[in-house]
Amino acid sequence: MALAKTGGLKRYYDVNGWLFIAPALTLIGIFLIYPIFRSLFLSFYSGKGMMLKFAGFGNITRLANDPVFLKALINTTTFFVIQVPIMIVLALILASLLNMDRLKFAGFFRTAIFLPCVASLVAYSVLFKSMFSVDGVINQALMAIGLIGMPIGWLTEPFWAKVLVILAITWRWTGYNMIFYLAALQNIDKSIYEAARIDGVPAWARFVHLTIPMLKPVILFTTIISTIGTIQLFDEVYNLTEGKGGPADATITLSLYIYNLTFRFMPSFGYAATVSYVIVLMVAVLSFLQFYAARERS
Amino acid sequence: MTQIATPSPRVRRLLPETATYITLSIAAFVSVFPFLWMLISSTNTSIDIIKGKTSFGAAFSTNVVNFFTQVDVPLVFWNSAKVSILTTLLTIAVSSLAGYGFEMFRSKMRDRLYALVLLTLMVPFAALMIPLFMMMGRAGLINTHIGILLPTIASAFIIFYFRQSTKAFPTELRDAAKVDGLKEWQIFLYIYVPVMRSTFAAAFVIIFMTSWNNYLWPLIVLQSNETKTITLVVSSLASAYYPDFGVVMIGTILATLPTLLVFFIMQRQFVAGMLGSVK
Numbered sequence: 195m196a197l198a199k200t201g202g203l204k205r206y207y208d209v210n211g212w213l214f215i216a217p218a219l220t221l222i223g224i225f226l227i228y229p230i231f232r233s234l235f236l237s238f239y240s241g242k243g244m245m246l247k248f249a250g251f252g253n254i255t256r257l258a259n260d261p262v263f264l265k266a267l268i269n270t271t272t273f274f275v276i277q278v279p280i281m282i283v284l285a286l287i288l289a290s291l292l293n294m295d296r297l298k299f300a301g302f303f304r305t306a307i308f309l310p311c312v313a314s315l316v317a318y319s320v321l322f323k324s325m326f327s328v329d330g331v332i333n334q335a336l337m338a339i340g341l342i343g344m345p346i347g348w349l350t351e352p353f354w355a356k357v358l359v360i361l362a363i364t365w366r367w368t369g370y371n372m373i374f375y376l377a378a379l380q381n382i383d384k385s386i387y388e389a390a391r392i393d394g395v396p397a398w399a400r401f402v403h404l405t406i407p408m409l410k411p412v413i414l415f416t417t418i419i420s421t422i423g424t425i426q427l428f429d430e431v432y433n434l435t436e437g438k439g440g441p442a443d444a445t446i447t448l449s450l451y452i453y454n455l456t457f458r459f460m461p462s463f464g465y466a467a468t469v470s471y472v473i474v475l476m477v478a479v480l481s482f483l484q485f486y487a488a489r490e491r492s
Numbered sequence: 493m494t495q496i497a498t499p500s501p502r503v504r505r506l507l508p509e510t511a512t513y514i515t516l517s518i519a520a521f522v523s524v525f526p527f528l529w530m531l532i533s534s535t536n537t538s539i540d541i542i543k544g545k546t547s548f549g550a551a552f553s554t555n556v557v558n559f560f561t562q563v564d565v566p567l568v569f570w571n572s573a574k575v576s577i578l579t580t581l582l583t584i585a586v587s588s589l590a591g592y593g594f595e596m597f598r599s600k601m602r603d604r605l606y607a608l609v610l611l612t613l614m615v616p617f618a619a620l621m622i623p624l625f626m627m628m629g630r631a632g633l634i635n636t637h638i639g640i641l642l643p644t645i646a647s648a649f650i651i652f653y654f655r656q657s658t659k660a661f662p663t664e665l666r667d668a669a670k671v672d673g674l675k676e677w678q679i680f681l682y683i684y685v686p687v688m689r690s691t692f693a694a695a696f697v698i699i700f701m702t703s704w705n706n707y708l709w710p711l712i713v714l715q716s717n718e719t720k721t722i723t724l725v726v727s728s729l730a731s732a733y734y735p736d737f738g739v740v741m742i743g744t745i746l747a748t749l750p751t752l753l754v755f756f757i758m759q760r761q762f763v764a765g766m767l768g769s770v771k
Contacts, residue, residue, distance in 0.1 A: 210676045211602055214593025217586045219605060221646035226612045229623035236622065288519055291512050298513075305759070306520035309527065312755045314705035316723045317744040320730040321526045324533065324541050324737045331529065331544035369523060373763060397508055426616050429707045436731040449618045449708075456622055457712060463622050470619040481614040 230474075236467035242460045253468035263469060265443045266451040269356070273447070274424035277360045282417055285368045289375035290405050295384070304376070308369040315366070319433035322362045323349065349434065352444030359445050362430055367423075371416045378412045379405070411487075418484040425476050428453065448473050530748070534741040541737040555738035562739060563725055564717070569746070572721040575637050575710075576703040582645045583699050584692060591654025592680055596666070606655070613648045617708065625712055639713045644703065650695055657691040658684075694761040701751050701762075722747045 240249035240256075257263055291297075292304055310318065326332050326348035333345040348358045390400050406413070428449035431439055437458070439446025446454075448469060455466040533541045536549035559565070594606045624643050625634075633639035661684060669679045685692065707723050714720050720728075726743040729735060755762055 207597055208599070211593055211597025211599060214597065214676075214680075215590045215602065215605070218590035218609070218646065218651055221586060221642075222609060222612060222648065225624065225643040225646050226615060226620065226648075227608075229620045229627070230612075230615050232623035232626075233619045288516070291516055294512065303516045303520050307516075307523045310523050312701075312748070312751050313526070314707075314723055314747055314751065316705070316707050316727045317530075317747050318526060320726060320740055320744055321530055323730065324740070325526065325529055325544075327542045327544075329543045331546060334544045365522065365526070377763075422614070422616075426618060428618075433727055433730060452618050452621070453708070453712075456625070463626070467619075467622050470616070470622065473616045474619045477614050477616050 233467045233470055233474075236464050237471055239464035240462070241464060242462060246464055249464065253465050256465060257468060257472075262443060262446065262451060266439075266446045266448045266469075267472065269439075269443075269445060270425060270427065270447045272356065273359060273363070273427060274421045277363050277424060278417060278420045280360070281364045281368050281371060281420065282413060284364070285371035285416075286375055286405070286409070286413070287401070288368070289372045289379055290401055292372070292376060293379040308373060310366050310368075311370045313366065315429035316433050318366055319362065319430045322358065322365075323434050326358055350441055352441055355435070355441055355444050359427075359431060359434065362434070363424065363427070366430075367420065371420065374412050374416050375409055378409050382408055414487050415484070418480050422477050422480055425473060425480075527748075530741055530744055533737065534745055536738060538735070538737040538739075541741070551738055555742050558736065559739045559742040562729070563743070565746070567718070568720060568722050568725050571637065571719060572704060572723070575640055575721060576700055578637075579641055579644050579703040580696055580699040582641065583647055583650055584695055586645055587647060587650040587695070588654045588685075588688075588692065589680070590651045591656075591658050592684060594651070595655050595658040595661075609648050609651055613652070621709065621712060624709075628713060634713055635715050635719055636713075637719065640706075640710055644706070644709065647699070650699060653695060653698075654691065657688060661688060690761065690764070693758060694764045697754055697758050697762045700754060704751055 236246070237253055238249060238251075239246040240252055241247050288307060292300055292307075297303075313321075324330065328345050328347060328350070332348070333342070336342045337345070346354050348354045386404060387400060390404060395403075426449050427447045431445045431447055431450050432453070435441075435445055437450075437454075439450045439454075452466045452469050452473075455462050455469065529546075532546060532548055534555055535552040536545050537551045537554075540549055540551075590609075594602060620643070628634050628639045631639075633642070665683055665687065666679055669683055674682070705723060706721075707727070710721055710724055711727070714724060722743070726740065726747050729743055730737075730740045
């Protein structure tokens, strides 16, 4: 490999190296890196439409006194704090059930539970909207089995509207997370479980003391990507609530608020950019946690 | 009954097994039900749908006819297909080249740039959409499909996926090809692409589905009926003041069908593509 030191080969190596990555780097530079700095720059400006003027930290003061922003922040946080743990636990239980020996119809169950991942976010939101109408199929079923006496106003009562959003996201993403756990479980030696079973360890204890500790890295990974996804929640609330995030802003998320600030009324690009940086910060903190956790693992 | 009072080993084994099947059946039913609901409701009138009718009705042809009169179906489908297929092909081209380049031609500078690429994974779209919209406005690309395409081609995740997969590409093949006098682009095109075809297939599935289902960015950019994609059409039909859910159901079926087909034909690649990120 003495040749590697000569200039010709090194240049050949370099020219090719740059040529292969140049298209991707150009696109990422223009459509990802430039806009993220442009947004930061915009967040110091205020005004309507293209009439922007420098506002310093004015937008941040406005943020602190904006009740809708506060609502959007609280809603977004509520959604991921409640929804992500429920979904992760459900996905873990389903994955460990599917991983059992001699399970019949395993392929059928796996495909069925995974199927929601194929639905587009818009399509399933619209389906849920029709299923959860006041006289709709869900209320009727719940009343038939005696769980509720009166129909629930899923789309009209603030509390239930939030529950509906959580139910919807859980339906869509549980199977997705389950696939990650199934893949990880299949790499675990089955004889550990067999030994625990012979020693008389009950199923729930095997789940808590064997499955969860062994899957910790994947659980952490999926928790963080799910949280990042939920922080950016938009399609579902937009389509469940005709773009309003109602009733009475009960389901408005940060992304929906940014959209409304920018595209529903006379655009406030500067202030919307400031709100978007709240999302950037939240995602950055989570990504940092993930990076930190991944390094600790290795 | 006496058997349950003093469980025999056989019953002790059967009990959790039954619970497992019941739990999985409920989960499977809940997962599949909205799809069934979509099929059943496509045969019912809007009023019946809202009232929760769970049996097939006779309104299917009316719903189809109404959908086709309200929506220019061939045009909308052509818009969606054009955007998704072009996005998929371009993203694959750009990202596979980058994945190969970053892995095969390592240098300190390029490794640093790769770290920067990975850093963009954490940039939320909400923080990009305002500057991107302003850029597209200046470039005159609002309401065009190119305006949709351009920002979605640069995908750090797909580049990452290709680079990770390239680690499994046998370098002996590349060395042998070099001895035979092949240039780098020839090695990429004639050796790398065929050898890595399962990686390409998985990337195809993932990008196509994401692009077909993409909503927020098209919602911002596409403003006229002539350019709208199927997702936008379904959304606007359903957000009318009095939506005709029978018509909406035909829309959701048409919007879901292509991704459902891709999933059932390429299920293995689909799962492989998804898991690609944790390997």
